[in-house]
Amino acid sequence: xxxxxxxGTVYLVGAGxxxxxxxxxxxxxxxxxxxxxxxxxxxPKEVLDLVPERCERRFVGKRRGHHSMPQxxxxxxxxELARQHRTVVRLKGGDPFLFGRGGEEAAHLAARNIPVxxxxxxxxGIAAPAYAGIPVTHRRSGSxxxxxxxxxxxxxxxxxxxxxxxxxxSDGLVIYMGxxxxxxxxxxxMAGGLAAETPVAVIQQGTVTGQRCLKAxxxxxxxxxxxQAFKSPSIxxxxxxxxxxxxxxxxxxxxxxxxxxx
Ligand SMILES: C[S@@+](CC[C@H](N)C(=O)[O-])C[C@H]1O[C@@H](n2cnc3c(N)ncnc32)[C@H](O)[C@@H]1O
Numbered sequence: 001x002x003x004x005x006x007x008g009t010v011y012l013v014g015a016g017x018x019x020x021x022x023x024x025x026x027x028x029x030x031x032x033x034x035x036x037x038x039x040x041x042x043x044p045k046e047v048l049d050l051v052p053e054r055c056e057r058r059f060v061g062k063r064r065g066h067h068s069m070p071q072x073x074x075x076x077x078x079x080e081l082a083r084q085h086r087t088v089v090r091l092k093g094g095d096p097f098l099f100g101r102g103g104e105e106a107a108h109l110a111a112r113n114i115p116v117x118x119x120x121x122x123x124x125g126i127a128a129p130a131y132a133g134i135p136v137t138h139r140r141s142g143s144x145x146x147x148x149x150x151x152x153x154x155x156x157x158x159x160x161x162x163x164x165x166x167x168x169x170s171d172g173l174v175i176y177m178g179x180x181x182x183x184x185x186x187x188x189x190m191a192g193g194l195a196a197e198t199p200v201a202v203i204q205q206g207t208v209t210g211q212r213c214l215k216a217x218x219x220x221x222x223x224x225x226x227x228q229a230f231k232s233p234s235i236x237x238x239x240x241x242x243x244x245x246x247x248x249x250x251x252x253x254x255x256x257x258x259x260x261x262x
Pocket of ligand 1: 175205
């Protein structure tokens with residue numbers, strides 16, 4: 001029996017990048033036994049199918065043509081469910097703490113004395129390039145890689161990304177949510193000293209059947225993604241490690257589907 005005084009536990013669980021076989025064993029166990037599930041976009045149907053019939057489900061993601069539920073409302077849903085159920089799974093695409101707002105949700109729950117546990121997931125920034133045959137680091141191509149968001153927040157309390165400094169400081173870049181701003185990002189990286197010939201790869205819908213991969217130089221990539229109608233969700237990888245990939249772009253996996261909400 002759970003109450004406001006003795007709430008259940010909220011597990012912030014990484015769902016991985018799309019291929020359900022990349023779910024962790026712990027995530028699979030929790031999904032198979034949870035009393036309530038809170039999920040959003042980019043969670044594959046095969047993963048949702050693991051949840052028992054009796055489980056209360058709440059969708060808080062973006063529906064086609066609409067915005068996601070605002071973060072305070074999602075936080076409120078988590079608190080409400082933790083006060084009603086013993087085991088609440090908050091499922092998030094990839095890893096919950098990497099551009100997933102998991103940190104905000106964990107802090108909100110902890111401040112209300114609701115037990116929280118984090119179950120890390122396989123992040124799209126490593127898995128999507130890997131399925132395309134691209135290692136995000138390579139011993140012969142430097143010693144650093146940076147995970148960075150290409151989505152500039154309207155919220156000015158957060159400093160914007162200094163692409164010119166990153167061009168000089170990091171051997172490789174893995175850019176989340178970078179497709180829309182790719183023309184400006186590539187200009188900034190070249191202004192920061194990256195050669196126009198630097199290899200770049202874009203992987204759309206990584207790890208599932210619809211996976212597409214495009215490889216080009218830094219000066220060409222933005223125009224090509226527009227011409228070839230690349231869409232979200234896509235990961236952009238920048239750096240010489242791309243030249244060590246196994247083949248041009250490894251083919252997408254067969255028969256792995258993912259709902260694309262936008
Ligand atoms: C809000 S971030 C969430 C990242 C997630 N927490 C993770 O660790 O992968 C969403 C972005 O992740 C990237 N992404 C997520 N799934 C992807 C996939 N299957 N293929 C390519 N990019 C993906 C895209 O850049 C997308 O816009």
